[in-house]
Amino acid sequence: MQNKKGDTLFFRTPPSVLGYAAVGGKKESEGPLADGFDVLDTDTTFGEKTWEQSESRMQAICAETALKKSGVTPKELDCLFAGDLENQCTASNYTMRDLPVPFVGLYNACATMAEGLGLAAAFIAGGLAQRTMALASSHFCAAERQYRFPLEYGGKRTPTSQWTATASGGVVLGSVGGPPYVKAVTFGRVIDYGIKDINNMGAAMAPAAAHTLLTFLKDSGRQPEEFDRIFTGDLGAVGSTLLEEICEKEGVKLTNHSDCGLLLYDREQQQVDAGGSGVGCSASVLCSHILPQLKSGKLREVLFIATGALMSPTTFMQKESIPGIAHLVLLGSGK
Amino acid sequence: MQNKKGDTLFFRTPPSVLGYAAVGGKKESEGPLADGFDVLDTDTTFGEKTWEQSESRMQAICAETALKKSGVTPKELDCLFAGDLENQCTASNYTMRDLPVPFVGLYNACATMAEGLGLAAAFIAGGLAQRTMALASSHFCAAERQYRFPLEYGGKRTPTSQWTATASGGVVLGSVGGPPYVKAVTFGRVIDYGIKDINNMGAAMAPAAAHTLLTFLKDSGRQPEEFDRIFTGDLGAVGSTLLEEICEKEGVKLTNHSDCGLLLYDREQQQVDAGGSGVGCSASVLCSHILPQLKSGKLREVLFIATGALMSPTTFMQKESIPGIAHLVLLGSGK
Structure with missing residues (x-):
């Protein structure tokens, strides 16, 4: 048993972050963290015809980059935890068509990255996997038309509203490796x-x-x-x-x-x-x-x-x- | 490490199914498995005003019944894995408002019950939890209007189409207990x-x-x-x-x-x-x-x-x- 106190799992042998990647769109490329991103597509379409396909493509690029930086191949991954904001989480589902890895689909809205990272770490700490990945994304244009108004509508935003990022993050974890x-x-x-x-x-x-x-x-x-x-x-x-x-x-x-x-x-x-x-x-x-x-x-x-x-x-x-x-x-x- | 071969995890100490419950609606009450259900609401609304609230209520009844049959209180649950078919998985999200348990939200469409059961079992087998629960549901009326046509539309069904069940299943697992x-x-x-x-x-x-x-x-x-x-x-x-x-x-x-x-x-x-x-x-x-x-x-x-x-x-x-x-x-x- 891991050291569990209350709702918290403390890992006896903390899993290692083998690699990670961040991919973003135009607005993210103009923001203060742009330099830390691995890939920025200032067109925001990622070469696809629909916003939903753009999000999947962005997520796929993120997964590929994170794996490459980790020196891990898809075959070496035991399990991939992913989710997004699209109805029926299709951004992740369609990304996974091209990633031959056991897939656990998640939905906890914008908490999905920590949910996936927590599961990916727990699986390694619990001896259920040696290498796992957590992946998550959202796309401003896909989210706006799904949750609020299509962009073409030109709806007015309220001052309390937030801007859905066109971005994806992916983290590869392993049972053996250096920090973090x-x-x-x-x-x-x-x-x-x-x-x-x-x-x-x-x-x-x-x-x-x-x-x-x-x-x-x-x-x-x-x-x-x-x-x-x-x-x-x-x-x-x-x-x-x-x-x-x-x-x-x-x-x-x-x-x-x-x-x-x-x-x-x-x-x-x-x-x-x-x-x-x-x-x-x-x-x-x-x-x-x-x-x-x-x-x-x-x-x-x-x-x-x-x-x-x-x-x-x-x-x-x-x-x-x-x-x-x-x-x-x-x-x-x-x- | 659990005994992992290929994509399969074989549990050294298989988690025990402490209890389970099935809840259904009218059509399920007329079907061949009706006798095995714990609760059947022939009104299919479960006393709620919207189909989405009906589904949440049905899921809540299922969770409550499964816990009662297991002799486990919500406080004793380390983690609950749940999902459904509604956009943004709201049936599960709203059920969890009244269940004070760490919640991992899932989406793998109609594969969600096996996904949740697999995670719930893996968490126990990996020493990450002592008692977990997997919970899942769908509601015909909520699904029809979301995926196909509102019921009032009276759309014609094709012979290859399937009927979305108004039903929920919940399984409580423990590290110690009898079969299954x-x-x-x-x-x-x-x-x-x-x-x-x-x-x-x-x-x-x-x-x-x-x-x-x-x-x-x-x-x-x-x-x-x-x-x-x-x-x-x-x-x-x-x-x-x-x-x-x-x-x-x-x-x-x-x-x-x-x-x-x-x-x-x-x-x-x-x-x-x-x-x-x-x-x-x-x-x-x-x-x-x-x-x-x-x-x-x-x-x-x-x-x-x-x-x-x-x-x-x-x-x-x-x-x-x-x-x-x-x-x-x-x-x-x-x-």
């Missing part, structure tokens, strides 16, 4: 504070992020300031403030918190309102910004908490509230 | 034979079922006739014939194959065309028909292979082919 390491994972619970505004998903997800973070701190007996940084994704400006307020009410002051939704874009220059969002936002920030700094040793130990809003356009029209979820992964430059 | 046991799992790969007919999903899924079954037989070195029965779900009439044909071409004759889509309903009396389908079909057949016979010892060892068609209405309109996936679980009345 996945040291622990807390799979989150579904938390619903009754938020019903589909243009304010940061507020819907903040309580879940707080719940998972507070659970991990309790399970580990550690303090927030012990970590170089606590990354959430993607609460945006509104949700980040809310997270800090909820934590403070519980007696936990966050002084080293950054949100992936606020890192990926320059909010003022790039007109993304409350920040970035989408499965690909936290996935690509992880692979372009967080993991490289852990690999170089610039960051020693961080928490990566991806957050998801679990509604659909149907439940929104039915006036249901928006449940949130957040999964946490503890990453370190040492074991 | 989950002995092995093969997570499948995405297979695409280029089928484009959305009303003939059995044909789209059959190649994936064949691939996973043949992989397992190779990995285990066993013959099909060594198992009391090989259950697929849900290929229906068309897909079942195709599966048997593909296997025969590979030199494997199936003489003990049953399809969950052909077990749940009386095809002639109940007008379900090519048979039942939907996540809840194989999930509820597992929990109303297969597991009880393993528990009583009537069945000694069976293969449960749930199959999923990984398209969406969007990819269908874009004239994409339908990729398939199948996950296999080896269940036994002894270890």
Whole structure:
């Protein structure tokens, strides 16, 4: 049995991050993290005819690049965990047509990258696999027409709304290898504070992020300031403030918190309102910004908490509230 | 490390099935497996106002019943794996609002029950959890309006089409307990034979079922006739014939194959065309028909292979082919 306390799994032999890749579109190529991306397609179509095919192609490029950087072939992968935002997760499904690997399809909205990374690490730590991969993506154009309005409609955005990233992140893990390491994972619970505004998903997800973070701190007996940084994704400006307020009410002051939704874009220059969002936002920030700094040793130990809003356009029209979820992964430059 | 051969995980200490439950609607209450169901709501609304809420309520009843029969409280569950067919998997997401358990959301279409059961078993076998649950559902009325036409439209069905079950299945696993046991799992790969007919999903899924079954037989070195029965779900009439044909071409004759889509309903009396389908079909057949016979010892060892068609209405309109996936679980009345 792994060392399990509360909801958190502490891995006795932390799996190694063998490699990772981040792929993005035009807006991501103009953002502050562009240099950390492996591939940027300023056309955003990735040479495909539909936005859905573009997303699959982007994800395939990401998987291929991450594998290449890891020195791992698809044949050597025991299992691949992937998900996205498209209805029926088709971006991942169609990517997997060309990747002959046992496939576990996931859906936890924008928490999918941490969910997949947690599962991929757990499988290795539990002796269920030697090499695994976590993969996730979102595409602005596919998401806008599915969740809000087709781009051609020219709908007006609210100031609390977030910008769905056109991005993909992929991480290859192995039982043997150098840093960074996945040291622990807390799979989150579904938390619903009754938020019903589909243009304010940061507020819907903040309580879940707080719940998972507070659970991990309790399970580990550690303090927030012990970590170089606590990354959430993607609460945006509104949700980040809310997270800090909820934590403070519980007696936990966050002084080293950054949100992936606020890192990926320059909010003022790039007109993304409350920040970035989408499965690909936290996935690509992880692979372009967080993991490289852990690999170089610039960051020693961080928490990566991806957050998801679990509604659909149907439940929104039915006036249901928006449940949130957040999964946490503890990453370190040492074991 | 578990005993892994090829794509198959053979569990050294097979997790125990502590309990299970099947819940269904009106059509399921009139079918040949009705007696095996724990709860049947002949109104099919489960007392809710929308079909989506009905599905969540049905899933919640299923989870509650399975836990009660297992003698396990939600607090004792380490992790719950769940999925469904609704866009953004909202049936599961909303069910989980009232289940305070770490939640891993899944999507592999109608293969989700085997996917979840495989993960739930792997987590226990890998020492990552002591008690887990796999939960899955579909609802005819929610699925019809999402995938095909709203019921009010009165659209005509083709003879190759299948009937989405209004049903849910839930299985609670533990590290310690009596039979039945989950002995092995093969997570499948995405297979695409280029089928484009959305009303003939059995044909789209059959190649994936064949691939996973043949992989397992190779990995285990066993013959099909060594198992009391090989259950697929849900290929229906068309897909079942195709599966048997593909296997025969590979030199494997199936003489003990049953399809969950052909077990749940009386095809002639109940007008379900090519048979039942939907996540809840194989999930509820597992929990109303297969597991009880393993528990009583009537069945000694069976293969449960749930199959999923990984398209969406969007990819269908874009004239994409339908990729398939199948996950296999080896269940036994002894270890």
